[in-house]
Every structure is written in C-alpha cells, then in structure tokens.
Amino acid sequence: MYIDKVIINIKSGDGGKGSISFNQDSKNSRGGPDGGNGGKGGSIWIICDKNMSSLNSFRYSKFFNAENGGNGSDQKKTGLNGKDLFIKVPDGTLIRDVKKEKNLIAVITTESEPIELFKGGKGGRGNVAFVTSKNKEPLLAEAGEKGSKYQIELDLRFFSNVCLIGRPNSGKSNIIRNISNAKVEVAEYPFTTKQPVLASISRGFQNIKIAEIPGLVSQKEKNLASGNNYLKHLLRTNTIVMVIDIKNDILNEIRFLLDIINNFNPILSNKNIGLILSKYDSNSKLNISQLSSEIINNFKFLKNKIFLLSKSFDKQTEEFLAFAYNSINSFENNFDSFDLPIISPNKNNDKRVVSDGDSFIIKDKQFVQLAEGSNLNNWKTLIQFQYKLKSSKISKELENIGIKRGDTLKIGEYSFNWEE
Known part of the structure; x- marks a missing residue:
C-alpha cells in the first residue's frame, strides 16, 4: 500500500x-x-x-x-x-x-x-x-x-523528473523495468500497477527520477486502483510522458489523456509533454513516418518528442533517456503557486470574559493559569487573587457586560461571588 x-x-x-x-x-x-x-x-x-x-x-x-x-x-x-x-x-x-x-x-x-x-x-x-x-x-x-x-x-x-501516464495495461511498467532496477510487476491484465512506482536512473553523472502512476480511466470507470487518484503528483514533475499502446487509436488516446490532466489542473498542460508509443514491433507494417506526421499535425507540441519503444532496450530507449536527461534542468520542480491554498493565520478572537445568563466566566488564559496554579479554596489566597483581578483590565470588562455584587464568577474549576 x-x-x-x-x-x-x-x-x-x-x-x-x-x-x-x-x-x-x-x-x-x-x-x-x-x-x-x-x-x-x-x-x-x-x-x-x-x-x-x-x-x-x-x-x-x-x-x-x-x-x-x-x-x-x-x-x-x-x-x-x-x-x-x-x-x-x-x-x-x-x-x-x-x-x-x-x-x-x-x-x-x-x-x-x-x-x-x-x-x-x-x-x-x-x-x-x-x-x-x-x-x-x-x-x-x-x-x-x-x-x-x-x-x-x-x-x-512527490517530485520526479519524468512521470509516465497512460491507460491500464499500456506498457508503462515494462518501460520502468527496462530502464531501471525497479522490481515492478508486468502482466497482460489491467491495473497490474495499483500504486505509484518511483525509479532512479544514473545518467551523465546525474540521477533521473522516473515515476509511473497507475492506469488512468474515465470518470465513470474510476476506482481505488486507478491512477486518477494520484494525479496530484504530476504537479511536481518536470516532464509528463504519455504512454499509448501503438495498436490503439492513438489520436483519440492522446486527447483522452490530455483531457484528464487538463480537467484535474490546467497548469499541467503547460508542462513539457512527450509521447511513447509502446509495444512497437519492428516487423510491423505500420507506416511510422506517416503516423508521426499525423500526430504532429494534430499536436504540434509533440514534435521531436515521440518515441517508439518495444519490450526490449534499444536505440529508441536510449533516445528517450536522452530526452529525459535533457529535460531535467529545463523545467522547475517547484510547487505551482495557484495550486496551493492561501495561508490564513489563525487569529484568536476569543472573548476574555463571557456571561452564560446565570453566571460570568473568565476565559483569559493568564488568569485561568493563575487560578489553576493557586489554591483558591484557601481564603487568604482567594483574597490575593481577587485583589489582582480588581487591579486588572478584566475587572472593567466584567463590569461592561453587567456583573454586579453577589453575582457568581467562574474561572477554571473555581466559582465565587463578585465583590465590589
């Protein structure tokens, strides 16, 4: 968990x-x-x-x-x-x-x-x-x-340099396993990954932090295992990389993923975004050049950011890691200002004296401490306490809310009659 x-x-x-x-x-x-x-x-x-x-x-x-x-x-x-x-x-x-x-x-x-x-x-x-x-x-x-x-x-x-997002079973975990030593489960069924995965890769004397969140689904399909519950972590990543199974309708899948992150927080659309077409087979009859052109025509920000990755480590994997490395210092990892709520100082507006109808109550912290630290059941102590009370501004505040001689005054666990 x-x-x-x-x-x-x-x-x-x-x-x-x-x-x-x-x-x-x-x-x-x-x-x-x-x-x-x-x-x-x-x-x-x-x-x-x-x-x-x-x-x-x-x-x-x-x-x-x-x-x-x-x-x-x-x-x-x-x-x-x-x-x-x-x-x-x-x-x-x-x-x-x-x-x-x-x-x-x-x-x-x-x-x-x-x-x-x-x-x-x-x-x-x-x-x-x-x-x-x-x-x-x-x-x-x-x-x-x-x-x-x-x-x-x-x-x-959490912070990451690159965070992989995609539908369930889109190949994200296989990518993490290929490029790092992270032990992640890979299987041919949805929601194999049920929680975020964090991996670190050494590259050019620097560590690249790569994360994967569980598969994203539509609002109707949302459940406890879906990555929709972890979208907040994208706010502190440098680069978001969409992972899409190359056999799927790629343009619609891109729109689906962009809609999810934009609906969560529009600022995510301004981050560096790349695309991995996973489960690519070099023997496939797909026209890759035509496919890439079609993607870029619809999503110009993906130019030079499309990678075809197979289940093994190859040249395209190296190019993706170079892309991840180059993006480390290009984007800040600070919290986005409007994602954070405004810090409101807690103001203490509590009244020092109040009346509950039958009696008057002192709530002033300093006098409550004095009462709790002294034995007001001792008449000599009580006289000293009352004298100090009469010499303070609390006395005037009590008079302003209507206290009179003989009224019951409470403070902490003690109660006694007010004397003018």
Missing part, C-alpha cells in the same frame, strides 16, 4: 506549574517566597527526510505528543524544559489544519529548514513573581500554559 495522505494528531508539551514556596530556616519559620517557575513544554518540529518517498510510516502511528515541562520547586528552581518532538516527512509534504477548513500551515521541501510547527506551553510563574510592595507573602502561582493540540493532514506530492 502506498500512502500519500494521512491525518495525525499532535500536541506540544504543557508548561510546568509554578511553585508556591517560602524559604524556611532556623531563624525564620516562614521566610520570603522562593517558589520557582515551571519549565517550558516541548515543541513540535517538522523536518524533511530526503530518504522518505511516502507517508507509509504513519500508517499505524497517529498520535504524537511532545514532553511536558517540569514543575518549579523551592529555592527558586525552574522546572526542566520538556523535550521537543521531531516528526520526519518526505520532500513535497503539505501540512494542513483539519479543523480550520484545511488551511495550509506549511510546505516541506528539501530546501526547508526544520519548522517549529507548534511551540510548547510556557512554564507557569512561581510565587516569587507575585511579590509586590503590598503583598510580601504571595500565595499565588501559575499553572503552566497548555500546549497546542491539533489534528493535521499530511498531503504528499
């Missing part, structure tokens, strides 16, 4: 919790605060592995979590940072956010530097950070910032 698209679940690490601690010694049973900060959570990184050619490694691995940061401790000790997680993907992988209308997040190619896809959560501050002139013994600390949790789609478009 060849996998070129997969959905995985990833999560960057949570930040560690800040510590509530006081320095104690023989002279002072409760000295000054010395609670340290939590460590940073591990980030999720994506790196390109040029040795990968598919997403098969993700077939059974769907969940990836970076390490959480360690908690802070006494003597102002900061928790350990969580280890980053590195996910390897092949060249040509598009990464999309599944839950955000499949917005494009990143495009990974061999030229890409490692990308920090999602940062780990920041460590929560210990009680040392909350010392003020009015509060010498803070009982407040922050929980670590939560890591980012996403479901992403990995969508591969």
Whole structure:
C-alpha cells in the first residue's frame, strides 16, 4: 500500500506549574517566597527526510505528543524544559489544519529548514513573581500554559523528473523495468500497477527520477486502483510522458489523456509533454513516418518528442533517456503557486470574559493559569487573587457586560461571588 495522505494528531508539551514556596530556616519559620517557575513544554518540529518517498510510516502511528515541562520547586528552581518532538516527512509534504477548513500551515521541501510547527506551553510563574510592595507573602502561582493540540493532514506530492501516464495495461511498467532496477510487476491484465512506482536512473553523472502512476480511466470507470487518484503528483514533475499502446487509436488516446490532466489542473498542460508509443514491433507494417506526421499535425507540441519503444532496450530507449536527461534542468520542480491554498493565520478572537445568563466566566488564559496554579479554596489566597483581578483590565470588562455584587464568577474549576 502506498500512502500519500494521512491525518495525525499532535500536541506540544504543557508548561510546568509554578511553585508556591517560602524559604524556611532556623531563624525564620516562614521566610520570603522562593517558589520557582515551571519549565517550558516541548515543541513540535517538522523536518524533511530526503530518504522518505511516502507517508507509509504513519500508517499505524497517529498520535504524537511532545514532553511536558517540569514543575518549579523551592529555592527558586525552574522546572526542566520538556523535550521537543521531531516528526520526519518526505520532500513535497503539505501540512494542513483539519479543523480550520484545511488551511495550509506549511510546505516541506528539501530546501526547508526544520519548522517549529507548534511551540510548547510556557512554564507557569512561581510565587516569587507575585511579590509586590503590598503583598510580601504571595500565595499565588501559575499553572503552566497548555500546549497546542491539533489534528493535521499530511498531503504528499512527490517530485520526479519524468512521470509516465497512460491507460491500464499500456506498457508503462515494462518501460520502468527496462530502464531501471525497479522490481515492478508486468502482466497482460489491467491495473497490474495499483500504486505509484518511483525509479532512479544514473545518467551523465546525474540521477533521473522516473515515476509511473497507475492506469488512468474515465470518470465513470474510476476506482481505488486507478491512477486518477494520484494525479496530484504530476504537479511536481518536470516532464509528463504519455504512454499509448501503438495498436490503439492513438489520436483519440492522446486527447483522452490530455483531457484528464487538463480537467484535474490546467497548469499541467503547460508542462513539457512527450509521447511513447509502446509495444512497437519492428516487423510491423505500420507506416511510422506517416503516423508521426499525423500526430504532429494534430499536436504540434509533440514534435521531436515521440518515441517508439518495444519490450526490449534499444536505440529508441536510449533516445528517450536522452530526452529525459535533457529535460531535467529545463523545467522547475517547484510547487505551482495557484495550486496551493492561501495561508490564513489563525487569529484568536476569543472573548476574555463571557456571561452564560446565570453566571460570568473568565476565559483569559493568564488568569485561568493563575487560578489553576493557586489554591483558591484557601481564603487568604482567594483574597490575593481577587485583589489582582480588581487591579486588572478584566475587572472593567466584567463590569461592561453587567456583573454586579453577589453575582457568581467562574474561572477554571473555581466559582465565587463578585465583590465590589
């Protein structure tokens, strides 16, 4: 099975919790605060592995979590940072956010530097950070910032110098087997090739990457084994070569193949396109000169790009390989700009305070962390928390949405009455 698209679940690490601690010694049973900060959570990184050619490694691995940061401790000790997680993907992988209308997040190619896809959560501050002139013994600390949790789609478009396309049983696999060491199945029945085949050929101190996608069929005949499911890979090939059985109606077959690729994406019609007439027998009574002239009269772009290949390696095969070699540097292998969706940054428009009718809820991330990192069931801690809340802009926002004395205020797992 060849996998070129997969959905995985990833999560960057949570930040560690800040510590509530006081320095104690023989002279002072409760000295000054010395609670340290939590460590940073591990980030999720994506790196390109040029040795990968598919997403098969993700077939059974769907969940990836970076390490959480360690908690802070006494003597102002900061928790350990969580280890980053590195996910390897092949060249040509598009990464999309599944839950955000499949917005494009990143495009990974061999030229890409490692990308920090999602940062780990920041460590929560210990009680040392909350010392003020009015509060010498803070009982407040922050929980670590939560890591980012996403479901992403990995969508591969592999690169090739030449990609062979054609009807089922048109002779594509036999060509690949003749010109490379690739072990491909060849048989006299349709859909022998059920997944893309990638082969590499050394030529003139360079490697030519030649690919074959399974047989193309009409929309009515389309099935899971047809090459129509792999047309996206043509977007990153230098040269498209149509392979047609010489015994078929060649002009109609050319029109059929051109219609398929043009309907998939019109930009493919602008690529370098060649033609192989396969299963040619030198003893055939076909007038090759007349046939070639007829093809060129109808499709002028095929001039000097028509090759007659038999089941064995011969002079015409050499000419085809020379054509493939010469086209390596003639066409760019970059992603075509209008094939890619527009990258839309995720804007955080969440309200910091809301009302559900019966109560008011604080959703501000910083205050939620402070509540989760402190024990608001302790009345002294609650007083300090309320004082900090009243001194912030959140208080004004609550008043603007109608909070009054005695109303229930919720934050995280805690709820208490609002005091003016």
